[in-house]
Amino acid sequence: MAQLALLNENILQLASFRLADRLFGVNILDVREITREMEFTPVFHSPPEVKGYVNIRGKVYLILDLRTMLGFPPGEPSSMSRLVIFKPEVGESFGVLVDQVGDIINAPADSVEYRAEFNEGQALQGEPHKNLILGECKLNNQLVIMLNPVNFLKVLE
Amino acid sequence: MDEDIIIEFTIEAKDHLSTLEEDLLRLEGQMDGELVNKVFRVIHSIKGGAAFLGLVKLKDLAHVMETLLSMMRAGDIRPEHQYIDALLQGGDMIASMMDDIHHSNEMDISRNLALLTALLNGESQSPSSTWAHSAATAYPQTDVAAPASGLKGVEAMARYELNHLPPNYRFLYLLKYDLNQLEHQRITPVTLLKELLTQGEVVDGVLVPPTQDLRLGLPSGHMAFDVLFATWLDMDFLEVLARLPSENITQLDLAAIQKGGRLPAELDTSLSDLVFVSAPSGSAGAGSPETRGSVQAVAPQSRPLRGDAAPRINQTPTKGRLSDEIRSPASGPSSLPLQEMKPDSQTSLFAHSLSSQPEAPVPMASSTPVSGNPSERRNEPNLTEITKPSLPGPVPIVPKEAEEIDFAGRGANSLFGKAGGQTTAVQRSGGDSVETVRINVAILDKLMTLAGELVLLRNRFVRWVDKTNPVSRALAHGMDIVTTEMQESIMATRMQPVGNVFGKFPRVVRDLSRSLQKEIKITIIGSEVELDKAILEALVDPLTHLVRNSCDHGIESPEIRRQKGKNPEGEIVLHAYHQGGQINIEIQDDGAGIQVGKVKAKALQRGLKTEAELAEMTEREVYFLIMQPGFSTNEEVSELSGRGVGMDVVKTTIDGLGGDIEIKTIPGKGTTFLMKLPLTLAIIPSLIVETGDERYAIPQVNVEELVSLYADEISKKIEYAGDREVYRLRDRLLPIIRLNEVLAHRQTFTPETRLEIIERYRREMETLKDAARTDHGASGGGMGEVKRLLSILNIAVLKFGANRVGLVVEKILGMEEIVVKPMHPTMKKLACYAGATVMGDGKVALILDVQGLSRHTGVAALVEDMEEDTKTQRGETTPVLLFKYGPAETFALPLSLIKRIERIAPAQIEKVGDREYVTVDKTSTVVIRVDEYMNVSSAVQKDEMFLLLPKHIRLPMGIMVSSLVDIEEVDLNLNQKAHVEDGIMGTLLVEDKMVLLMDLHRMAERTGKGSSAGMGAAVQSRQGKKRVLVVEDTPFFRNLVASHLEQNGFEVVRAENGREGLSRLNESTFDLVLSDIQMPVMDGMEMVKQIKLSQFHKDIPSIALTSLDSSQDKEKIMASGFDQHLVKLDKAELLRAVQQTLATP
DSSP, X not given: OOXXXXXXXXXXXXXXXXXXXXXXEEEGGXXXXXXXXXXXXXXXXXOTTEEEEEEETTXXXXXXXXXXXXXXXXXXXXXXXXXXXXXXXXXXXEEEEESEEEEEEEEEGGGEEEGGGSOXXXXXXXXXXXXXXXXXXXXXXXXXXXXXXXXXXXXXO | OXXXXXXXXXXXXXXXXXXXXXXXXXXXTSOOHHHHHHHHHHHHHHHHHHHHHTOHHHHHHHHHHHHHHHHHHHTSSOOOHHXXXXXXXXXXXXXXXXXXXXXXXXXXXXXXXXXXXXXXXXXXXXXHHHTTTOTTTOOOTTGGGOOOGGGHHHHHHHHHHHHTSOTTOOEEEEEEEEHHHHHHTTOOHHHHHHHHHHHEEEEEEEEOOOSSOGGGOOOSSOOXXXXXXXXXXXHHHHHHHHTXXXXXXXXXXXXXXXXXXXXXXXXXXXXXXXXXXXXXXXXXXXXXXXXXXXXHHHSGGGGGGXXXXXXXXXXXXXXXXXXXXXHHHHTOOOOHHHHHHOHHHHHHHHHHHHHHOXXXXXXXXXXXXXXXXXXXXXXXXXXXXXXXXGSOXXXXXXXXXXXXXXXXXXXXXXXXXXXXXXXXOOOOOSSSOOOOOOOOHHHHHHHHHHXXXXXXXXXXXXXXXXXXXXXXXXHHHHHHHHHHHHHHHHHHHTEEETHHHHTTHHHHHHHHHHHHTOEEEEEEEOTTOEEEHHHHHHHHXXXXXXXXXXXXXXXXXXXXXXXXXXXXXXXXXXXXXXXXXXXXXXXXXXXXXXXXXXXXXXXXXXXXXXXXXXXXXXXXXXXXXTTSTTOOOOSSOOTXXXXXXXXXXXXXXXXXXXXXXXXEEXXXXXXXXXXXXXXXXXXXXXXXEEETTEEEEEEGGGEEEEEEEEHHHHHHHEEEETTEEEEEETTEEEEEEEHHHHHHXXXXXXXXXXXXXXXXXXXXXXXXXXXXXXXXGTSOSSOTTHHHHHSEEEEEEEEETTEEEEEEEXXXXXXXXXXXXXXXXXXXXXXXXXXXXXXXXXXXXXXXXXXXXHHHHTOSSOXXXXXXXXXXXHOOOEEEEEEESSSSOEEEEEGGXXXXXXXXXXXXXXXXXXXXXXXXXXXXXEEEOGGGTSSOOOOOOOSSEEEEEESSOSSOEEEEESEEEEEEEEOOOOBTTTOOOTTEEEEEEETTEEEEXXXXXXXXXXXXXXXXXHHHHHHHHHHSOXXXXXXXXXXXXXXXXXXXXXXXXXXXXXXSXXXXXXXXXXXXXXXXXXXXXXXXXXXXXXXXXXXXXXXXXXXXXXEEEESOOSHHHHXXXXXXXXXXXXXXXXXXXXXXXXXXXXXXX
């Protein structure tokens, strides 16, 4: 499980993004960069979660379609779409396609409810892969679903 | 310090060892003094380093080897098999000790020692025989001139010195000291030697090291120090000077030795002690001039002066000078490592002298840190002279020795670089100096990666840059060039000659041939060819296996070879060469070849294949069976079999390197394995293709050729075999893989998948064939699906191993150097891809794995080499008429193209201008004499000749024939390259004879051209030249159509698009408009609408010339106002339509 970044003991920072009109977040320490590169090279024969390869400054990254992974209907990349690229310690050169990126969220530690504590399937209906969701965090009337990117690549296994 | 030094030591030593084997093998049976010296030096410097580092076993082993070598050097033994064997094995042992240097002291070297010792003993009687047990019995006073063959090396080293002694030095003594005892007496070796040097010359001195690391300080026990001392003093005086009891002094016969006699046996025998006696026993102790390692420890500071200085000083005749000044500069035998890295040992031995003479040695040592450096070496003489006086006098040792070590330093380069684990070593070899730098491979790899990325950036930059701006264009060009050069240079840093790997094979072959009792020689060609280090390293095992395989399974035993009338000595040739951006390595033997029957039997026995499968396999596929795991055709399991490396590993490795392997074999003659390898793993030349808007790269190593099929060729050459599509390429049937289908099917193809695909394409093909039959698409109907097929079918003929497949792609974009990036770990199980790369425009493209593709589609095991049953299988032959004109050639024309054959008499021929006519069917017909069109023999003159009247040719013409030969059914697969005469389509083989297939249309074109006869003339004669407007955006088609019409007597005006066409129409009058449909600016339909709206032009007939030929397209086209619709590319049809249209009033 990823270590959560704590600004101080009580605040953790989440990089937030939207997917199918829902707000998600990943630990900002897991994120290497966010890019608008959208030139995908499809990898035929790969699992449906694979969006394709992109080239970011000479390096090739495998991009996963987070929508598919979380059981949402696939959507076409728009001008708001972004790639969230993760650091190597999260998994080898990969990133996910999201609909839109949001702010960095400073979440008080006590606002976080971990997965084990809420009902399976509560956050997402028909979530095809387990363990992608770390927990949720309730903030100013919005619910941020915290994802665990460490398990993303496992979807492909 | 230790670890760094040890690492440096092993690296250097391995460098030296790498040549050792080769040198030994060259020596074998052929004495070469230079080479012996070289080998000697290598072993010597290893011994020195090992002794210094306390690597006792290593030192001992090296020492015995050195002894043997020195005997060889002295000519006592010749480099015969048994010696070389022992030395090679010793070398191997040393190498394996180097591999695990820290445990080298625990290794068992007794076998090697025993072997070497036995050889030493067996060969030379006196000294060598004593050498294993002589410590106690050594030193017989009188035995001065006894041959000391065991230690010829020492002799050689010391001889120079001995022969240059001042004349009054009449006596030569061997002094045996015990350093510990000296210390007891508070005498340091330095003082002692100083004293000795006042009265004579120290020829040689040897510290016999106890088997203990000197770094730990002096050992407490007996420590022998032997000195060979030449002096004018007689025995009585010497006892005093030397402070030795007479029993520790041995007098030697100097005169005899100088005359060429041998050095005392003591020196030799003492050597044996070094090897077998850990601490010399008895008062005599054991000394050996050979133990340079330890000597170095004794006299480290003098090292910089060795070499040039030594002989010079020794030549100085005056005794006074010698003794007063400076034996020391002359006497530095130490090899650098010690001197530079072992200050501790200096202190321990020379504490007194160093402290008392602080100015001397240390600065010097540091002033020449690396012995090999040429510039520094040049300075040495000066240095020597300058510093001479200030040196501490007494240092034990011998100039000769110094010379010897200098050899070692020069030839084999310093054992250690500088102290402290620096990675730089400057080498000097022979006369020319080559400067090299050691660089960590990780840095090179990083550079390589960066270069790859720079190449990609460059590609993008060059594409992006504004090429209309001269400045940015020049910048881009410059960057392009520099990047390329940089990339090449960086690649060059990783390149190593294949000789590095090839070099080991003479040994392998030699050992194998002996153990197999065969006679095999190996020839190596192309050692200098360079390959990427990573590839080279990976090649070692496959190459070794292939060479072993050739020895074991390929080359027959001498008896069998004799029976077969072959040279009893088999030959293996290793050949590396460049070919088309790849490296090819051939392993060729002249052995028995691979016997298909045997292989099949084995495969059956092993259950690798069923009988039915085997029956269907081609020979080539059978050969590749030997690459299957656990395959061995040799009936007897030899010593070499079952080593766990199979031929399958060879194939796997080569595949893994992105290479390819081929097997060629001729039963009874031999076998050749051909490995094709990329120059480097990181950047490979690749074919770029496109399918479904995505580009894919195919490594060039897999690409055999590219084929484009046009229109009806497609339906003719694509055939169906069961559930597979095949393409007939010359004499082969290639399984077809359609890339778009592969990509569309995630699951491995099942027979059903294949059938489904085949059916789809077969239906399209049928439609296409129908369309082709119905007068070239003039009549329409259901052409929509065929449209795509009608254009072009691009097939990349790909190979892997013995297999060939045709990959159908949408477009072939060309060759490009690509930087290979591995597939993402989660994607590696996708067999169809070998990796990814970034293209010039920044987009990622996938690299296809040819083998994976063919596995995925299941076509891997399919027909090929079917030339023998071509006819029966194909069943699609064409009857051709064979005829002759001149006596030499036979021509062919398909019967379908011949209207009829007329008999004519030459007398009937009338000449008009430069043309000849006969009247056939009341038509003046041009007589074509073939020899006027091409370079063939002229006609056989006869009273009756024939005239072939062709079909489908408007121009009334006939080809004159002297005799009709036959009508044959032939397969019209032309060899188009073989004959390139204008008017010949290609050559055919009929009954093993070559016939020329005539190109009737071309003949007609050439006849019509520039002639006043023919169709064009007819048109003209009626109405003057007809003017045709040709509107077409593609220059190729525009010119093709226009010139075709021009050749047939029309006047043609060209336009690039509809708008231009309209303005041409307004400029003058035209009889006909021929127009493409799809064009920029204004398309054909729009143009025709305008024409039909115009009062002036509405009556000009118009023909659409297009590739759009579905019924809908056609309707649309006709609706827009065209009078006729023609499919592009049919010249005859075009001409016919044009003429017809113009003929209608």
